[in-house]
Amino acid sequence: MMSVELTVLTLAGLLQVLQFGLMSVPANVELGPGKTLSPRDRSRLGGSLEDQLSERTARLYRALNNHFEGLILFTLAVVVVTLGEASNTLTQACAWIYLAARIAYIPAYAFGLSPWRSLVWFAGFLATTVMLLTALFS
Amino acid sequence: MFGDELTILGLYGLLVVATLLAQATGAMGQLGMGYLLSSRDEGRTAAGMAARLERALANSVTAMALFAPAILILEARDGFTPLTLACAQIFLLARVVYLPSYAFGVTGLRSLAWSGGFFATVALYFIGLA
Numbered sequence: 001m002m003s004v005e006l007t008v009l010t011l012a013g014l015l016q017v018l019q020f021g022l023m024s025v026p027a028n029v030e031l032g033p034g035k036t037l038s039p040r041d042r043s044r045l046g047g048s049l050e051d052q053l054s055e056r057t058a059r060l061y062r063a064l065n066n067h068f069e070g071l072i073l074f075t076l077a078v079v080v081v082t083l084g085e086a087s088n089t090l091t092q093a094c095a096w097i098y099l100a101a102r103i104a105y106i107p108a109y110a111f112g113l114s115p116w117r118s119l120v121w122f123a124g125f126l127a128t129t130v131m132l133l134t135a136l137f138s
Numbered sequence: 139m140f141g142d143e144l145t146i147l148g149l150y151g152l153l154v155v156a157t158l159l160a161q162a163t164g165a166m167g168q169l170g171m172g173y174l175l176s177s178r179d180e181g182r183t184a185a186g187m188a189a190r191l192e193r194a195l196a197n198s199v200t201a202m203a204l205f206a207p208a209i210l211i212l213e214a215r216d217g218f219t220p221l222t223l224a225c226a227q228i229f230l231l232a233r234v235v236y237l238p239s240y241a242f243g244v245t246g247l248r249s250l251a252w253s254g255g256f257f258a259t260v261a262l263y264f265i266g267l268a
Contacts, residue, residue: 055177055179072199072202072203073154073202076147076202076206077151079210080151083144112177112179114176114177117177125158128151128155132152132155136145136148136149
């Protein structure tokens with residue numbers, strides 16, 4: 001039986017897969033496989049590939065990279081909560097808040113919704129921090 | 139049961155949280171809150187200490203991704219010993235030293251601290267797999 005936190009972690013992992021697809025498909029359409037399959041040497045492409053993406057795809061690229069960072073920290077929080085047997089209603093709620101925030105983050109970034117992107121980012125960050133603190137002080 | 143190595147893993151998570159807050163504060167000062175809240179389409183870059191904190195954060199996240207599995211392997215195999223605790227403590231201490239030495243540009247010390255954390259992690263893998 002998987003704990004709530006581990007279930008949410010699995011879903012967050014799948015969200016990362018989804019985000020990769022959301023970025024990768026338009027990026028390959030825009031740049032063409034000649035560029036994406038190449039070793040992407042800056043000298044040959046005339047700079048970074050990211051700079052050649054459309055505005056929306058570049059935002060999806062930054063959103064993907066941001067979630068890598070958030071996901072590593074969230075994974076750590078889930079691990080210490082689970083192995084420390086510190087799971088409670090608060091940590092379970094925080095896990096769901098994290099997932100909801102990271103889902104909302106994607107359209108907020110893609111459509112440039114300011115300051116909402118930053119606010120939902122902060123909600124996910126705060127939820128992770130609360131989980132870490134709960135694990136340490138329970 | 140909350141093993142000591144797990145406490146260190148949790149503490150390191152909080153250290154990364156603190157690094158991120160410091161980096162965001164620096165970026166806010168240089169790039170402006172308006173830019174940070176925007177979609178950052180221009181790709182403005184920070185300089186000086188704010189840029190160093192950005193690199194330190196990226197490095198800390200990499201170190202976290204490497205450190206956490208080592209602790210997990212040991213936990214799953216019941217492999218915690220005084221030696222693994224010492225390695226985890228060295229890792230945490232090294233990463234604590236790493237941050238200010240990067241922020242203030244202390245050449246030599248930063249690389250020394252990075253090496254301490256790196257080799258402590260490598261040692262944990264060897265102990266865990268032995």
